[in-house]
Amino acid sequence: MKAISIGYHDVVEAITPSDDPLRRCPAHYTLDRPSFQTHLDAILTQAPKAVVSSIGKPRQWVDQVPIFLTFDDGAIGSYTCVAEELESRGWRGHFFVTTDWINKPDFMSPAQIRELHHRGHVIGSHTHSHPARMSNLSWDDLIREWSVSCQILSDILGEPMRVASVADGYYSRKVGQSAAAAGIQVLFNSEPVKSISTVDGCMILGRYSIKAGTPTSTTGAIASGALWPSLQQTGLWEAKKAMKALAGDSYLTVRKYILSTRQL
Template sequence: MRRRQFLALGGAAVLAGCGRAASPSSASATTASTTASNAGSAAPTTPAPTTPPPTPGTAAEVLARSTVAALCFHQIREHTAEDGEYARSITTPPAVLTAQLQALRDGGRTPVTAQAVVDHLEFGTPLPEKPVLLSFDDGSETHHSVALPALQALGFPAVFFPMTVVLDKPGWMSADQLRDLEAAGMTVGGHTWDHQRLDQLPPDQWAVELAEPKATLETILGHPVDLMAYPYGAWNAEAAAQVAAAGFRAAWQLSDDTDPTTPLLTVRRLMPPPTWDGPTLLAKLDSEFVTP
């Protein structure tokens, strides 16, 4: 998807004594006595204990933990006569999405947030048994109108990676819908400006594809955005370095092997075609994400 294809794409408490009022002189003496007594008996304040920040794991430790199952979806709609073979393979009809999500539930899988996955990879923070990350790429409006209700019906979190060139355009999500996703407990991450392959990007385009869309999302959402997904899952060493330099903490690819030197920037995902039924989906997760 090239850039030229888009349009722009206490208050204080007052204590009053009961009974007869004291004389001014006795009141002054009492106040002085109390003040002196309090000053003499005051104990030094002990600072509250602080929890030290977690220590990031080494690349080898992160790699060893990189076994969390992850799924990547695109448009959630019915197939049309205009869809080619590839479009059909990455377009999930609503009923199929619901069936696949229900299969995860019935198979004992526990969908977790992207933040929980990254904390597990980086720090070893525990995850529930059989965790799975659900992700949705590109920014289709169907992510808000179809995927979000399906996820909410099952109480599942997910992460959404929209490209920013399409925001507020027909058929794509709006800025308000991104805020809706987060209000519903979902996560929003980056997916470049206009879906360029980052393993083939000219050197003068890194800011356009990484820094600028990151800033756009941060303005919309009102907080830092430090997660992203590579368009087409395409990456190389230079792309990973540029992603880190742009301020992203973690990045997801597709089914290539996790890079042992930058495992947090090459996290794996699997794209389930709409032809997979529940048993097939679960079997693929078990074979693709083997826990050591």
């Protein structure tokens, strides 16, 4: 089974510099609304037969490769910009919420999360505290991150939480196993692959990450299943993984340095 999952973060009306430490790094992943509209238009024009669906509607996508659009962190733009843009095209998204950030400035409130759910979007966990490197956490800490976050979202939505995404892309088999043990049935990581695997009964889906400078043609090509951006992203990802393995703790410092000196 395959799926093409495209991972966004925040979308805002207009980009403004932020001093908020929670928003500074994700700024590299933040799109303004006009840019986001061109990304969605590129999906429509370059992949006209694509089925943009949601994991909550399996009947729509079980016979073909679906496109899932995901949005990490639970920032306010999910509510003020993204949902409206998706709905105007008849689409629904997946919104992954870092529960410790709920109600903080620029992040969604419980009422806004509940409303997105009622409008047909999928709400999922993005851990409780957004740890910098999930794959290094102990088993108990992983279980705590998933179960605290899922409990908070279950209380908000009034139903069990079964969908989640990995924070900061640090996926390992143990991360998948801990999600399964916490009752999560569908887990999105950030490996740029289309194939869906399972770990202890939990479905694991990769994602293609979209940054602020990603050309819309790349998004369209990914949606259409064209090979080159997939290979390009996979190549970059493998290089990053090798760098992580070599650099250990210093990888985060190196990455922050690269991000701070480059316009992405």
